[in-house]
Amino acid sequence: MAYLAIGYFYPVIGLLALVCMIAPVAFAVSRGRWWCGNACPRGNMYDRLLAKYSPHKPIPAFVRTRQFRIFMVLFIFTMFGVQMYFAWGDWNAIGRVFWTIILVTTIVGVTLSFIYAPRTWCSFCPMGTLSSWVTPKKTPLPKAFTSVNVDASCQMKCKSCARVCPMQLTPYDSRGEAVGYLNADCIKCGKCVVSCPLKIMKIKPQTIINQ
Numbered sequence: 001m002a003y004l005a006i007g008y009f010y011p012v013i014g015l016l017a018l019v020c021m022i023a024p025v026a027f028a029v030s031r032g033r034w035w036c037g038n039a040c041p042r043g044n045m046y047d048r049l050l051a052k053y054s055p056h057k058p059i060p061a062f063v064r065t066r067q068f069r070i071f072m073v074l075f076i077f078t079m080f081g082v083q084m085y086f087a088w089g090d091w092n093a094i095g096r097v098f099w100t101i102i103l104v105t106t107i108v109g110v111t112l113s114f115i116y117a118p119r120t121w122c123s124f125c126p127m128g129t130l131s132s133w134v135t136p137k138k139t140p141l142p143k144a145f146t147s148v149n150v151d152a153s154c155q156m157k158c159k160s161c162a163r164v165c166p167m168q169l170t171p172y173d174s175r176g177e178a179v180g181y182l183n184a185d186c187i188k189c190g191k192c193v194v195s196c197p198l199k200i201m202k203i204k205p206q207t208i209i210n211q
Contacts, residue, residue, distance in 0.1 A: 003041070004106065007099040011092040014099030021127055028131035030142040036128055037166070037187025042106060046118040047166060047189070050110065054118045059168050063120070069129045076101070076126045119166040123185070132184035139179055141206045146188055147180030151200035161192035161201060171201065180204065 007013040020042075024035040036043050062068055080101060087093035109121030122128050136145055150161075154175040161171045167185050171192045174181040193201045 001045075004099070004103055007095070007102075010095075011099055012095040014095030014097070014102070015091075017098040017102050020102075024127045024131045025134060028135045030136075030144045032135040032145060032147075032188060033128060033131050033185060034146070034188045036122060036125075036131065037189035042109060043119070043122060043166075043187070046109070046113060046122070050113040051118045051166075054113045055116070056118075057116045059117050059120050059123050063124045069124050072124050073126045073129055076105075117166075117168065119168075122167065122187070128185070135184040137182055137184060141179065143206050146203050146205045147182060148174070148186065148188075148192060149180040149202050149204050150175040150177075152176030153198075153200055158197055160195045160197060164191045164195040166191065 003013065003016060020040065024033070024040065027035040027039075080097065083097045083100070084094065087097050105121070105125075109125075112120035136142055141147075148161075148171045150172055152175055154172055156172045156175070159170075159172060162169070165171065166189060167187060169181075169183050169186060171181045171183075171186070188203065190203055193203055
């Protein structure tokens with residue numbers, strides 16, 4: 001919110017958005033969508049503020065489809081590229097392009113939070129999609145990669161982990177698997193681990209898993 005408020009008067013501040021555009025993908029190469037669940041300012045707002053007022057309805061299935069997510073990536077970056085073409089050479093104008101994209105997508109994300117679930121936008125966020133594409137999905141995994149590990153004793157009766165997952169995923173599907181839950185959209189937030197009534201879930205780095 002501070003970024004949007006200051007950027008309105010000082011457009012060059014908009015360039016700070018580069019951090020939130022580059023960092024998610026950079027981290028994803030070795031850590032998966034860790035940035036989305038632990039460092040993203042917008043995601044933090046969804047979890048800490050909007051979660052209190054969201055109806056927490058199921059995220060529409062179609063926004064998770066590969067086709068829709070590809071469309072969103074192409075759409076956002078096309079709009080970004082066109083605006084950047086006309087703004088090139090003027091730092092304030094370039095900053096305004098970044099600021100406008102953050103403003104519009106924030107409005108969309110907040111609106112969806114009040115209609116469906118807090119992290120609905122995160123399910124098809126272009127940067128999140130790019131992050132999921134480069135996220136490691138099979139062994140050998142990078143040493144820095146962490147994953148949710150569910151003990152084989154899990155009976156899937158409570159499904160507490162699925163109920164609290166901001167991305168509405170099902171970590172219990174990986175019960176008993178040594179490498180853990182490798183869904184590319186897992187944001188490593190740890191809410192599932194905290195909610196497990198039997199405390200048989202943990203987030204482990206590969207350095208421990210491979211010992």
